[in-house]
Amino acid sequence: xxxxxxxxxxxxxxxxxxxxxxxxxxxxxxxxxxxxxxxxxxxxxxxxxxxxxxxxxxxxxxxxxxxxxxxxxxxxxxxxxxxxxxxxxxxxxxxxxxxxxxxxxxxxxxxxxxxxxxxxxxxxxxxxxxxxxxxxxxxxxxxxxxxxxxxxxxxxxxxxxxxxxxxxxxxxxxxxxxxxxxxxxxxxxxxxxxxxxxxxxxxxxxxxxxxxxxxxxxxxxxxxxxxxxxxxxxxxxxxxxxxxxxxxxxxxxxxxxxxxxxxxxxx
Numbered sequence: 001x002x003x004x005x006x007x008x009x010x011x012x013x014x015x016x017x018x019x020x021x022x023x024x025x026x027x028x029x030x031x032x033x034x035x036x037x038x039x040x041x042x043x044x045x046x047x048x049x050x051x052x053x054x055x056x057x058x059x060x061x062x063x064x065x066x067x068x069x070x071x072x073x074x075x076x077x078x079x080x081x082x083x084x085x086x087x088x089x090x091x092x093x094x095x096x097x098x099x100x101x102x103x104x105x106x107x108x109x110x111x112x113x114x115x116x117x118x119x120x121x122x123x124x125x126x127x128x129x130x131x132x133x134x135x136x137x138x139x140x141x142x143x144x145x146x147x148x149x150x151x152x153x154x155x156x157x158x159x160x161x162x163x164x165x166x167x168x169x170x171x172x173x174x175x176x177x178x179x180x181x182x183x184x185x186x187x188x189x190x191x192x193x194x195x196x197x198x199x200x201x202x203x204x205x206x207x208x209x210x211x212x213x214x215x216x217x218x219x220x221x222x223x224x225x226x227x228x229x230x231x232x233x234x235x236x237x238x239x240x241x242x243x244x245x246x247x248x249x250x251x252x253x254x255x256x257x258x259x260x261x262x263x264x265x266x267x
Contacts, residue, residue: 002030003039003061004054006181008206010227011052014234014258015241021250024242040064044086050241051081052234053090055176058120065090075127077120080237091240092124097232098203099128101224105199109133112167115156116188117174118146121203125174126154138168168193172201178210187211195219205230208259231255 002011007030015028026049033039036057041064043051053061058077062068065081069091072078078090111134115125118141129137137156141147144160151158173188187194189212194200200216205226209217216223231251239245246254 002052010258014254017254017257075123077123093233093236094124097229102132113137113170114168115172116140118150122174130154170199171197179204
């Protein structure tokens, strides 16, 4: 299962496609909730094997768990719960996904970047940037206390959004801006900032082509998609839940299926 403020169908389609392909007796279902305590208690009481955790629950869920795996503890953010006979352990597969995608870009250690956001996903991105050796970075957030704390934790600078400089090589959005819903048309950075960067990275998975990514493509920039983050982190969740690592062919097939528009979305 998964818990999110705005449940999508990517995770459900990805996991369920793999379960069916591999003949595994699992089912994945997405939910939203206004009672996080009750939802987590239900995971334990009903023997649900695991749960993906999305915004805005990635930090709030921590006190409700029995243990944290080292990556989740270091980042103080959870995106996956695994239930082992009533013992709930928190993991963070976002970090694994983001670091893998950054490593593919082979960025130099002096690459200037701006990361917008200060929540759970921003923490995973900041940790991955640091661990890839990138130290020339600025955190931008509307929440000054959270933004300053995140920047301080990872050795970066902080700026308010209104004072943001526009000379960064890498721009990363780790906020819901551009996600389907009320903020669907929003850009996380100014046109000038996008025009001056070389690489644009949006962690928003739905829609895969956010306004930020669309504008970056129009300007000829390299891009990293949130849907790619979603595939890698979902795969690592799948392995945690089942103990099975699918073949690359099965992973590609599940990702392609998950990206297809549903019947509801096509009407």
